[in-house]
Amino acid sequence: EIVMTQSPATLSVSPGERATLSCRASQSVSSNLAWYQQKPGQAPRLLIYGASTRATGIPARFSGSGSGTEFTLTISSLQSEDFAVYYCQQYNNWPPRSTFGPGTKVDIK
């Protein structure tokens, strides 16, 4: 089973600053990596797929990079609506095995 880890667990950032979130896979998932944003009381929202492709309607300040086992989500200039929990998900060998990372919470500094 592929294990996903994310760091840091919590990231404190001021509005307007840049945020960099990391996701690591225990073995290569190629570029089959997605990022989701989840706000309190809401369902997750797909942000990035294929490691670097923004989903429909996602602002350009969100960008993804990486391949293999190391991935990064960057939010270039944090807006108030971006404070949330971010999950990475590998879908390289899904189904049946799909794994989500434990999440990174981005909160206000």
Add this chain to the structure above:
Amino acid sequence: QITLKESGPTLVKPTQTLTLTCTFSGFSLSTSGVGVGWIRQPPGKALEWLALIYWNDDKRYSPSLKSRLTITKDTSKNQVVLTMTNMDPVDTATYYCANIAARLIPHWGQGTLVTVSS
């Protein structure tokens, strides 16, 4: 516009069987490549994928929960049903159904909180 909505009990007792229904619109589960899946999230914890069913009735389950899960579809009603047997307090979670396309999860239901308690 694709929408999904989960329905079912909010409280179940330990050892009981949970039955959740996902009612969706905006897509057809008879279209090639389309699937509907279930994902859950215990309070304050991460997401866990449970099961999915494809347009061709191909069914896939989380290996760790496979013995307890059954997923079925009713294409004419635009519904997918998930049953989970032998519920335990650790199964307390928000259960989401979602539209699956090309192994991605672009559309999610609002989720339903299921509490397992005697």
